[in-house]
Amino acid sequence: MIKIQAKRVERLVRAYHEGIAGPEQEDAIVTAFGIPRTDDLPLAELARLHRQYGLSNYIHEATAIEEIREIFRAINLAPGHCFMDIGAGYGAVVLYGAALTRARFCAVEAVPGRAVELARAARRLGFDHVEVMEQGAGDVDHSRADFVFLNNPFLGEENRRYLRRLRGQIRRSCRVIAINNIVAEFRQSPDFAELRHSAAIAEYKFGLFAPA
Ligand SMILES: C[S@@+](CC[C@H](N)C(=O)[O-])C[C@H]1O[C@@H](n2cnc3c(N)ncnc32)[C@H](O)[C@@H]1O
Numbered sequence: 416m417i418k419i420q421a422k423r424v425e426r427l428v429r430a431y432h433e434g435i436a437g438p439e440q441e442d443a444i445v446t447a448f449g450i451p452r453t454d455d456l457p458l459a460e461l462a463r464l465h466r467q468y469g470l471s472n473y474i475h476e477a478t479a480i481e482e483i484r485e486i487f488r489a490i491n492l493a494p495g496h497c498f499m500d501i502g503a504g505y506g507a508v509v510l511y512g513a514a515l516t517r518a519r520f521c522a523v524e525a526v527p528g529r530a531v532e533l534a535r536a537a538r539r540l541g542f543d544h545v546e547v548m549e550q551g552a553g554d555v556d557h558s559r560a561d562f563v564f565l566n567n568p569f570l571g572e573e574n575r576r577y578l579r580r581l582r583g584q585i586r587r588s589c590r591v592i593a594i595n596n597i598v599a600e601f602r603q604s605p606d607f608a609e610l611r612h613s614a615a616i617a618e619y620k621f622g623l624f625a626p627a
Contacts, residue, residue, distance in 0.1 A: 420589050421540045421541035423447075424514055427447060428514035429515065429604060431480070431484065432487065432515060438481065441479075448505070448510045448540075449505065449539070450507055450509060452529075463553055468552070469553065470570045470571055471525065471568055472567055475529065478507055478566050479567070480592060482513075482594065482621075483507060484518050485615050486508070488613070488618075493516070495498055495517060495518065496519070496561040498512055499521045499560045499563050500520070500523065500564045500565075500566075501552045501558050501563060501565055502522060502552065502565065504529055505523045506536060507528055508564055508566070509545055510545070510616055511542075517544055520542075521546050521550060521560075522545060523547075523555050524565070526549065533545075533547050534547040539555045552577060554561075557581055557589070558585065559586050561588065563585065564591075564594075565592070575600065578601065578607070582604075589626065590610070591607065593622050598622045606623040606626065607625065608625050608626075609623070609624055611623075
């Protein structure tokens with residue numbers, strides 16, 4: 416049963432990824448991944464998260480499926496690589512990637528309910544190459560990453576603190592994929608150099624970086 420479900424979703428994602436299926440399939444992919452359309456955190460939980468993990472952006476806003484396709488078309492992700500999504504939410508990015516390749520996907524998410532749902536979706540789809548870690552970005556060891564993906568998890572000074580830590584941990588060959596406001600932080604940091612890429616995503620909101 417799990418195998419049939421996984422194969423169906425893999426076929427759906429692959430057809431979309433290769434351009435055989437069009438944008439009308441994007442909703443079906445979101446539904447197959449089990450990503451909710453809305454998700455409001457109760458204030459008490461928000462306050463607890465800020466106390467526990469620092470000033471962060473705990474609003475869930477998934478990367479658009481079209482942008483995820485552009486990202487995975489633009490990077491050379493191979494089986495055996497380790498792809499980390501820091502602030503993975505419900506896993507739109509890691510589940511899409513896992514449907515395409517047997518690389519190892521590591522999803523780090525601070526909000527317990529999201530981490531639980533993501534782990535459940537990965538199990539349901541038979542994606543045993545997806546590992547979900549319910550924890551804060553500050554506790555992550557990035558040294559095994561080949562790719563680190565960041566869709567705006569932090570706020571203010573927390574961005575700068577995280578970038579310094581990240582630079583101290585990653586290997587020279589590691590590539591950082593950044594989307595939304597956090598891109599500006601990488602562009603301002605002397606620790607990272609921006610690379611050319613082929614992803615058709617607006618330049619102001621997307622960048623690919625290597626350690627400087
Ligand atoms: C904008 S959403 C992005 C979700 C997913 N990466 C995507 O692009 O579809 C940011 C996520 O980062 C998580 N987050 C924020 N701060 C975090 C932290 N310090 N540690 C781990 N996760 C964090 C939030 O809970 C939220 O689910």
